Amino acid sequence: MGSFILITALFLYSYNWISVSVSETQTVEVQLGQEVTLLCPNISKHPTQTDWFRLVNRTEVSCVSAMYKSDGEASFCDGFQNRFEMSSNITTVFLKIKRVDFSDSGLYFCGFYINAHTVISNTVHLNVQDGDFDNEVDFKTEKTPDGITNLMTVVLGALTVFLTIVIIVLAVKIRKLQTAVNEEPQTERNKSCKWHQTARSDKQAVMIVLCKMNTY
Template identity: 40%
Template sequence: MGLICVSLSEFAFVEVQHGGEVSLLCSNLSRFITNVFWFKMDQRSNATKITSMLTAESNATVQEEFRNGRFQMSSNSTHVSLNISEVNFSDSGLYFCGSYKSSLAVIFDATFLQVEEVSRLPDLQTIILGSIIGFLVMVIVMLFMKIKSRRKAPAERQLKKDLECDTVVSFRRNRIRAAAESEYKSYVVYAATK
């Protein structure tokens, strides 16, 4: 294979989280639908053939190094895709697809795949949204309690007044009874001594 040159402005940049799945697309194949391939170039500039198809209808041939069930190539008349499942960090690199024509490699698309670590911390937007929701819930609960206490307050005041009146009346009745009983007892006492 000869020298491969791809302009940096032609790269598609794809980020995927570790353990995820990604599909890399290659287009412009309407004229070249025979002997299509996918290559990967790693950080050391080593190009490794992943898979190839003789025609758009044929089955893909996966190279020995990539026969782990994670790499699948599929095509139709306009696109060829490379699906990678359970992505790991070693899958990061430059992927390019193309076709062989007259023993020359014609590159159609290049995609740089960056595998990111799964984020365990919530992002800033999630924290802000959670804080706003928590604050609004507290405000709603406080307003509900205030409205409820205002509705209860007149009834409680009336009940307290009723209890105070009842206590006063009861207290006076008791004083009157106590006075009447003491008079009665004293009368009886006077009657007995005479």
């Protein structure tokens, strides 16, 4: 079930069924080694698939996790299985990160599959700092500049190209497997054939092939 959810997420993004709807970015500052929970408002009125992604250095987009329905089991992409937890309720989707590291810094955004489109609902900028400050996590909210929205559109476009290649490779592999399966019955049929020799009145040998037909 988990792999199906992740493949579905790739399928949706690879076919440009994406809508960016970002009005504000929340900045979260956390100290190295702390635990932090990122929040995303649930904009869907019906049970649907929700995905978390991370943008690093404004160029690299990574799949973090995916979940179908608020009571579903979360699936995590490579590199996010150990310290990340995804959960949800009727109003909010959560992404908990344990023992944050500098590599966890970046722009996180969540998406919902609504009306045949994946809608990017909210963005959270996580800034992991090293140093002494209050143990409480600092949350700030600010308007998202148009440049960031445009940047996300460009990055999602690049992600679309990459995922399209992945889909094509998977399709080729599946086609080869289907071809191998279709050829196997014919091979078994040939193995079940027996060659018999009969003599005719003119003493010429005639080879007759008797094949046992399998019925299913």
